[in-house]
Amino acid sequence: MDEIIRDLIPTKTGFSEGVLIAGAQNDSVVVLGSDITTSVGLNLFANKYPEKFISLGIAEQNAVGIAAGLALTGKIPVFATYAVFSALRTTDQIRISVCYNNLHVIIGGAHAGISVGPDGATHQALEDIAVMRSLPNMTVLSPCDATQARILTIKAIMECRGPVYIRFGREAVPDFTDENLKNSIGKAQVLQDGRQASIIATGHMVWMALKAARILKLEGIDVRVINMHTIKPIDIECIVSAARETGYLLSVEEHQIYGGLGSAIAEVVVKHYPVPMDMIGMNDCFGESGKPEELLEKYGLTANAIVTRLKNLIHSFPR
Amino acid sequence: MNKINNIESLTETSYRIRMSVLKSLVKAGSGHLGGSLGLADIFTALYFNELNHKPEEPNWEERDRLILSIGHVAPVLYATLAHSGYFNIDELYTLRKLNSRLQGHPGRDKNLPGIETSSGSLGQGLSIAVGMAISAKLDRKAFRVFAILGDGELQEGQIWEAAMSAAHHQLNNLIAIVDRNGLQIDGKTSDVMEIEPLSKKWQAFGWTALECNGHNFTEILNAFETAKSSTDRPVVMIAHTVMGKGIFSIENNHLWHGRVPTINEIADFQCQLDETLKIEIMKHHN
Ligand SMILES: [Mg+2]
Numbered sequence: 001m002d003e004i005i006r007d008l009i010p011t012k013t014g015f016s017e018g019v020l021i022a023g024a025q026n027d028s029v030v031v032l033g034s035d036i037t038t039s040v041g042l043n044l045f046a047n048k049y050p051e052k053f054i055s056l057g058i059a060e061q062n063a064v065g066i067a068a069g070l071a072l073t074g075k076i077p078v079f080a081t082y083a084v085f086s087a088l089r090t091t092d093q094i095r096i097s098v099c100y101n102n103l104h105v106i107i108g109g110a111h112a113g114i115s116v117g118p119d120g121a122t123h124q125a126l127e128d129i130a131v132m133r134s135l136p137n138m139t140v141l142s143p144c145d146a147t148q149a150r151i152l153t154i155k156a157i158m159e160c161r162g163p164v165y166i167r168f169g170r171e172a173v174p175d176f177t178d179e180n181l182k183n184s185i186g187k188a189q190v191l192q193d194g195r196q197a198s199i200i201a202t203g204h205m206v207w208m209a210l211k212a213a214r215i216l217k218l219e220g221i222d223v224r225v226i227n228m229h230t231i232k233p234i235d236i237e238c239i240v241s242a243a244r245e246t247g248y249l250l251s252v253e254e255h256q257i258y259g260g261l262g263s264a265i266a267e268v269v270v271k272h273y274p275v276p277m278d279m280i281g282m283n284d285c286f287g288e289s290g291k292p293e294e295l296l297e298k299y300g301l302t303a304n305a306i307v308t309r310l311k312n313l314i315h316s317f318p319r
Numbered sequence: 320m321n322k323i324n325n326i327e328s329l330t331e332t333s334y335r336i337r338m339s340v341l342k343s344l345v346k347a348g349s350g351h352l353g354g355s356l357g358l359a360d361i362f363t364a365l366y367f368n369e370l371n372h373k374p375e376e377p378n379w380e381e382r383d384r385l386i387l388s389i390g391h392v393a394p395v396l397y398a399t400l401a402h403s404g405y406f407n408i409d410e411l412y413t414l415r416k417l418n419s420r421l422q423g424h425p426g427r428d429k430n431l432p433g434i435e436t437s438s439g440s441l442g443q444g445l446s447i448a449v450g451m452a453i454s455a456k457l458d459r460k461a462f463r464v465f466a467i468l469g470d471g472e473l474q475e476g477q478i479w480e481a482a483m484s485a486a487h488h489q490l491n492n493l494i495a496i497v498d499r500n501g502l503q504i505d506g507k508t509s510d511v512m513e514i515e516p517l518s519k520k521w522q523a524f525g526w527t528a529l530e531c532n533g534h535n536f537t538e539i540l541n542a543f544e545t546a547k548s549s550t551d552r553p554v555v556m557i558a559h560t561v562m563g564k565g566i567f568s569i570e571n572n573h574l575w576h577g578r579v580p581t582i583n584e585i586a587d588f589q590c591q592l593d594e595t596l597k598i599e600i601m602k603h604h605n
Contacts, residue, residue, distance in 0.1 A: 097446070
């Protein structure tokens, strides 16, 4: 994998292409602008379909309500801004206007995770998965690269019927998934098989998990790598198989360990097939300014950190 | 739906709706009586005269939409819908009961005919109405969108985000109606958080502001007529109402925002409603 040179593309690019493709296929797609249209990649749609781009300014709560009104009258609204605003500032509006009404509204959360970098803690969404996945009717997606972001965005618009939250990051990251790989909402992808432990990652951390798996392989540890691109509905079968067949689970996410992917996996494991597990993520703290790679290093979200934590997990619970 | 144009018939209808509101709340044992009674005339004017709708075909695409932003006055919406023929009047007595389609605050998931949206968290309804009005413009449809707002609710910031966006998008197909009863749970709006000067605020946000006595059908219908002539601006109707209107012993008393009568009070309240109706009809004849 590392041997092949990968294109570095931000996941938002995949999202923005996906919205454009779905917009060309379905006339009902409309896009809501919350001022940072270019920053979240929706300028592509706005330029191509100016009459279906609705500018709403810096007023996210209103935008969510307007999305609900549009959906109630047959439109498929796409609303995206930084995840701290699209998911967290607007939680009550999403809960009542969108989820309680069970409306097909696409909510994009850009700049998720600590790798947002120099903007610092205010702009690093680290709680959005926890909040969004707790809402009834909501589907939560967290694609690992631009290709997957494009595919899942199209599926969210064309196939889903209720509300969907899609999370993506700011940094250009390796665009490594094959578009012919099966992408189904609610079905995790086993990117690499293994028997001694499983790393279940989401978003940008999937690439890190693959890197960690390569290092572990050199050390004689054979791990399964799972891309959990759908946080809700979570793929119970895939998690239970990983628990049963590999015996150890390690979750990795750019998100608080409380309520995120790790929690979602633990909920499944505890109920269906308890095995030793550890969770890598933000440990109940805010981020800070810095270069993305410096922050990932400081907060233990690197391939090396994953390697260390996985070995510790296996040693702490000998078979 | 056949329109009622006769003021006397509208008045009688509004008192039948008030009686249903009272009975359904007594049966429910909890809920919001004051605001529901205060809006009975506005709701009657809307559903029996102004709105373009078909109770027998609640999902008719061309219908005017009514968004109740203040979900807590659901009893007056339910009673009006039932009296308009959306569902059987007897169902009103399931209000707030387990498995009822008549939730304490409207829940769209219960599929009660005539309910356009769930609501109850204040401040959200105007945004939903703006979204529907934008949709109508995009599709070049003629339907209009009405949003019922509370005066205390105007303290929510989202209302003003929505107001700004409605003017920006020139939504002359949107009419907001403010239930200006001057009261909220803690007391007078002027004591809790002043919202005046109200007309000027809306005008400054780019709206056409109208005022009317929310218990005078002639004034209400005239305001609706004026609203139709707006070419590029959304219209707000500030309807001056009396919380508890029709039962004079509780009128203008904020303690009745979220109270229902006890068994001992019911007969008296029903008499008061009958008496007020007679006075209103007499007023009309003089
Ligand atoms: Mg009030």
